[in-house]
Amino acid sequence: MASEVPAEPGSPPQPGPSSTANDEDVGPILPPSLDKLPTVEEEEEVEVGPTLPQAKKRRTLQYEAQYLASLPLASTYERSYMHRDTVTAVAVARGTDFFLTASADGVLKFWKKLARGVEFAKQYRAHVGPITALAVSADGSLAATASTDASVKVFDIGSFDMIAMLRLPFVPGAIEWAFQRGIPVARLAVSDLATPAIAVFDARSGGDEELGRVTLHSSPVTAMKFSPEQGAVISADAAGMVEYWDPGTLASPATGLRFDFKLDTDLYALARAGTTALSLAVARDGARWAALCADGRVRLFRYATGRLLKVLDESLAAAAELQRSGPEAFRLEPIDFGRRAAAEKELAAALGVVSADAGAGLGTRDAAPPRPATPNVVFDESGNFLLVPSLLGVKVVNLATNACAGVIGGGEGGERFLGLALFQGGGARGRRLLAAGAESAAAVDVAADPTLLACAAGRQRLYLFTRREPAEEASGAGGGRDVYNERPLGGEGEAGEAGGGGGGASGSAAAAPDLPRGAVVHTTRGDIALKLFPDECPRTVENFTTHARNGYYDGVLFHRVIKGFMLQTGDPLGDGTGGESIWGGEFEDEISRNLRHDRPFTLSMANAGPNTNGSQFFITTAATPWLDGKHTVFGRVVKGMDVVVSIEKCKTHPKTDKPFDDIRIINVEPRASVE
Structure with a gap:
C-alpha cells in the first residue's frame, strides 16, 4: 500500500507491512565490465547465452503529492449537520459553491460552501414520500428529485426555486440530466422502476409531455450517468446490461466510440458476473467510467473501447481475507470487524432491494420498502483518484499505481458511509488547473478547503470531511462537531446533548430542570467529572444521582476493567451480579438516537438485556458503536480523562477482568452543572 492507514480508535498503533522480497538475483548474472577491447573469441563468449530482463519499473504518478493536497484526507469528520430523517442522497453543483442533500421524509436542503465550512441556505418539503434519487445537471444549474410518490420535482439551484413538477404514470427509478452547457432543451431522463423504459422530458417546458423513450434495455434500469464530454448517457439495468445512448437521438452514439459491436467490448462483464450496477460515475474528461456493483466490486471501464480496465474488490469476502492475512495496517480488532461484518450483511440485504427485479412488488407507489442511501464512487477533478466507500471507510485509490493512498473516515467506526460527493473548491479556474494536471496542479490553492460530503447508513446526518481534524471544543448547546440544526420529532427525533441546546428537549424533559446536569466521581485514583443528559434520559439520571x-x-x-473497551462499576456486591434501581428492581432503557457510543469517555448503563437497568454503569475508553441501541448513554466525561486511563491500565485477572488491586469509588457528588 502507498501509505499507512490509521488504526481504529481505541486500538494500539499497528506497524505497516514489511517487505519480504529477496534482494539476491536469481539466474545468470550480468557480464563484468571490460577494460579493453575484446578479442573475437571474447566477443562471441560475451554474446552467447541468455540475458537478464530489464527491471520492471514501478508505476508512479507525477505530482501525486499535489493531487493529494486537494483531497480531504482526514480520518474523522470535522462537522455533521442534521436532517429530520435518514439522509438518502447528496450532490455537488459543479462550477458553483452549492450542494444539496435529500432525506427519507421528502425534504431537500440547499447548502452553500464557504471559504471554511458550510452554511444552510434553504429547504423544501419536496415530496410526501422518501426522496429516492437526486440528480444535478453537468453545468450545475438544475437539480431534480424523484420519490415513490410518482413525481419528479425540478429546482433552479442559483435561485433555490422549484420551477417544475412532473407527474408520472409510473414510479421513477433512476434519474439523470442529459444536456450540455448552452443547450436550450434541458433533457431529463427518468427510468421506470417496474419496466425497462426510460422516459426523456424537457424540464424547462413546464409540461409532462415526453420527448421520447429509450428502448435499448430489456430489464428495469438501475443507474444512469451522463458524460458531457462525450455527449452520451451510460445506463445499466437489473440484468447487468450496459448501454450507451445519445440523449438527442435516443439511440446509440454516432461518434466517440472505437468499436463496432458490443461483442468486441467488456460491456457484458456485469451480466456475466451476475450482478448489476448500483451507481455509475464518469471521470471529468469522459475517458473512463466506473460502476459500483451489487456484488461489492467496483469496475472501471474505458469509454471509447468499452474495455474493462480494472476491478476493485470491496466485497465482504475480500474484507474478511484482508482481515485474516492482509497488512497489519488494514486489520481491525476482531470484535470491531465482527460488528462491521454483521452490519455489512444487513446493508447488502437492504441494497438488494435496489438491484432486485422491480416487478416483484416494487412497481406500486406504496410497496417500496425503505432503503439506505445508494452507495457511489467519485472521481477527483484530476481523474487520477477514485473515492470508494468500503467497510473500512472511504478508500482513496490511486488509479495510476493501484495503491490505496489513504482512508477517509477510517477513525469513524460507528458509521458506514455510502453516498459521496466531492467539493474540491477553488472556483472554476482552480478546477480547470487541477484537471489540467502536470505543473498546473502545483498552482492550485490548497486553501480552497476540499471537502468530502457523505451520508451514512441509517443516519440522519450529513458528514463533512476536510483536511482538518475536528476541533477540541467544549460540548455546549451546539454539541461540538455534531451540529443540532433541527428540532427533534417528539420523543423520537435527535436532540442536542446539552440540556435544551440546539434543538430543544425531548417530550419527557419536563422534570429535567430539577435534575443535576453534572456529577463528580471521587475515586481512589482521582476525580472524574461527568456531564449528564437529564433532558434525554431523565429516569436514568434521576436513578444515578439519587443513588449518589x-x-x-x-x-x-471497579469490578470489571478491559483495556481498549471500558471500566465498569456500580455494583455493591463487587462481582457484577448485584445492584438495583431507586424504585427497586429494574427500569426501562432510554435510548436516544443521537447519544451514541461514538467516542471514548462515554457514560452508559450496564444491563443484562433490554430494560434491565439497575445501578451498574460503565465508562468507555474507546469508540464502541456496537453498543448503540443496547445501552443507555446518559453522560460524558469532561474532566479526569487521565484518571479513566489510569484505571484502564491496571492489571486485571485474565478470566474475570477484575483488577488485582482494589480501585474504589469514594463517593459520587451530584452537581447542578459541570462547571
Whole structure:
C-alpha cells in the first residue's frame, strides 16, 4: 500500500507491512565490465547465452503529492449537520459553491460552501414520500428529485426555486440530466422502476409531455450517468446490461466510440458476473467510467473501447481475507470487524432491494420498502483518484499505481458511509488547473478547503470531511462537531446533548430542570467529572444521582476493567451480579438516537438485556458503536480523562477482568452543572 492507514480508535498503533522480497538475483548474472577491447573469441563468449530482463519499473504518478493536497484526507469528520430523517442522497453543483442533500421524509436542503465550512441556505418539503434519487445537471444549474410518490420535482439551484413538477404514470427509478452547457432543451431522463423504459422530458417546458423513450434495455434500469464530454448517457439495468445512448437521438452514439459491436467490448462483464450496477460515475474528461456493483466490486471501464480496465474488490469476502492475512495496517480488532461484518450483511440485504427485479412488488407507489442511501464512487477533478466507500471507510485509490493512498473516515467506526460527493473548491479556474494536471496542479490553492460530503447508513446526518481534524471544543448547546440544526420529532427525533441546546428537549424533559446536569466521581485514583443528559434520559439520571446522594455508590469497586473497551462499576456486591434501581428492581432503557457510543469517555448503563437497568454503569475508553441501541448513554466525561486511563491500565485477572488491586469509588457528588 502507498501509505499507512490509521488504526481504529481505541486500538494500539499497528506497524505497516514489511517487505519480504529477496534482494539476491536469481539466474545468470550480468557480464563484468571490460577494460579493453575484446578479442573475437571474447566477443562471441560475451554474446552467447541468455540475458537478464530489464527491471520492471514501478508505476508512479507525477505530482501525486499535489493531487493529494486537494483531497480531504482526514480520518474523522470535522462537522455533521442534521436532517429530520435518514439522509438518502447528496450532490455537488459543479462550477458553483452549492450542494444539496435529500432525506427519507421528502425534504431537500440547499447548502452553500464557504471559504471554511458550510452554511444552510434553504429547504423544501419536496415530496410526501422518501426522496429516492437526486440528480444535478453537468453545468450545475438544475437539480431534480424523484420519490415513490410518482413525481419528479425540478429546482433552479442559483435561485433555490422549484420551477417544475412532473407527474408520472409510473414510479421513477433512476434519474439523470442529459444536456450540455448552452443547450436550450434541458433533457431529463427518468427510468421506470417496474419496466425497462426510460422516459426523456424537457424540464424547462413546464409540461409532462415526453420527448421520447429509450428502448435499448430489456430489464428495469438501475443507474444512469451522463458524460458531457462525450455527449452520451451510460445506463445499466437489473440484468447487468450496459448501454450507451445519445440523449438527442435516443439511440446509440454516432461518434466517440472505437468499436463496432458490443461483442468486441467488456460491456457484458456485469451480466456475466451476475450482478448489476448500483451507481455509475464518469471521470471529468469522459475517458473512463466506473460502476459500483451489487456484488461489492467496483469496475472501471474505458469509454471509447468499452474495455474493462480494472476491478476493485470491496466485497465482504475480500474484507474478511484482508482481515485474516492482509497488512497489519488494514486489520481491525476482531470484535470491531465482527460488528462491521454483521452490519455489512444487513446493508447488502437492504441494497438488494435496489438491484432486485422491480416487478416483484416494487412497481406500486406504496410497496417500496425503505432503503439506505445508494452507495457511489467519485472521481477527483484530476481523474487520477477514485473515492470508494468500503467497510473500512472511504478508500482513496490511486488509479495510476493501484495503491490505496489513504482512508477517509477510517477513525469513524460507528458509521458506514455510502453516498459521496466531492467539493474540491477553488472556483472554476482552480478546477480547470487541477484537471489540467502536470505543473498546473502545483498552482492550485490548497486553501480552497476540499471537502468530502457523505451520508451514512441509517443516519440522519450529513458528514463533512476536510483536511482538518475536528476541533477540541467544549460540548455546549451546539454539541461540538455534531451540529443540532433541527428540532427533534417528539420523543423520537435527535436532540442536542446539552440540556435544551440546539434543538430543544425531548417530550419527557419536563422534570429535567430539577435534575443535576453534572456529577463528580471521587475515586481512589482521582476525580472524574461527568456531564449528564437529564433532558434525554431523565429516569436514568434521576436513578444515578439519587443513588449518589444516598451514598449507594460509596466504597463500590471497579469490578470489571478491559483495556481498549471500558471500566465498569456500580455494583455493591463487587462481582457484577448485584445492584438495583431507586424504585427497586429494574427500569426501562432510554435510548436516544443521537447519544451514541461514538467516542471514548462515554457514560452508559450496564444491563443484562433490554430494560434491565439497575445501578451498574460503565465508562468507555474507546469508540464502541456496537453498543448503540443496547445501552443507555446518559453522560460524558469532561474532566479526569487521565484518571479513566489510569484505571484502564491496571492489571486485571485474565478470566474475570477484575483488577488485582482494589480501585474504589469514594463517593459520587451530584452537581447542578459541570462547571
